[in-house]
Amino acid sequence: DVKVTQSSRYLVKRTGEKVFLECVQDMDHENMFWYRQDPGLGLRLIYFSYDVKMKEKGDIPEGYSVSREKKERFSLILESASTNQTSMYLCASNAPWGDTEAFFGQGTRLTVV
């Protein structure tokens, strides 16, 4: 009964590559989020989307972009990967009202070399 699925568990990319991280949810949630998780820094919001084709910058959007063409799918794009983007990336989704519990993906461990 997996609800939020991230396309890759581990990724290794070279500096300067364009990287796509994919996330799919099956709960018909309006909101989807991308975070990066670093020890001591917690979860920092990169971008979130509250509807198809709608997006809002989070706290650390520099070097990232997102795409949401369908309600169930939210993609994170690293335009030109750099070593300081080596991190764990978490996708989440929730409904903006009512039961607002957020569900998380299993995470993608990205290493940029």
Next chain:
Amino acid sequence: AQRVTQPEKLLSVFKGAPVELKCNYSYSGSPELFWYVQYSRQRLQLLLRHISRESIKGFTADLNKGETSFHLKKPFAQEEDSAMYYCALMIYNQGGKLIFGQGTELSVKP
């Protein structure tokens, strides 16, 4: 600016001891606050939310608007409580933006 602060990176206690994980928030509106937990090799998951005022796995958290705090408490810690704990704030007037604190690692020793 909205912010969630967890001042302790690591909290280490012995089994059976009381636990309090601190969370303070900065938000001018009416907050919706959560505690999420991540056990080793598992996904982040909801532990509890302030609006439901429930106790989950023996944990409780009370919203104190005057002190802008939402501390997580448990009277008797168990070894299986060892995990990363994150406090989170949902901001309704920004489309449901969900922001997290830095996290506190709880280690319960036998």
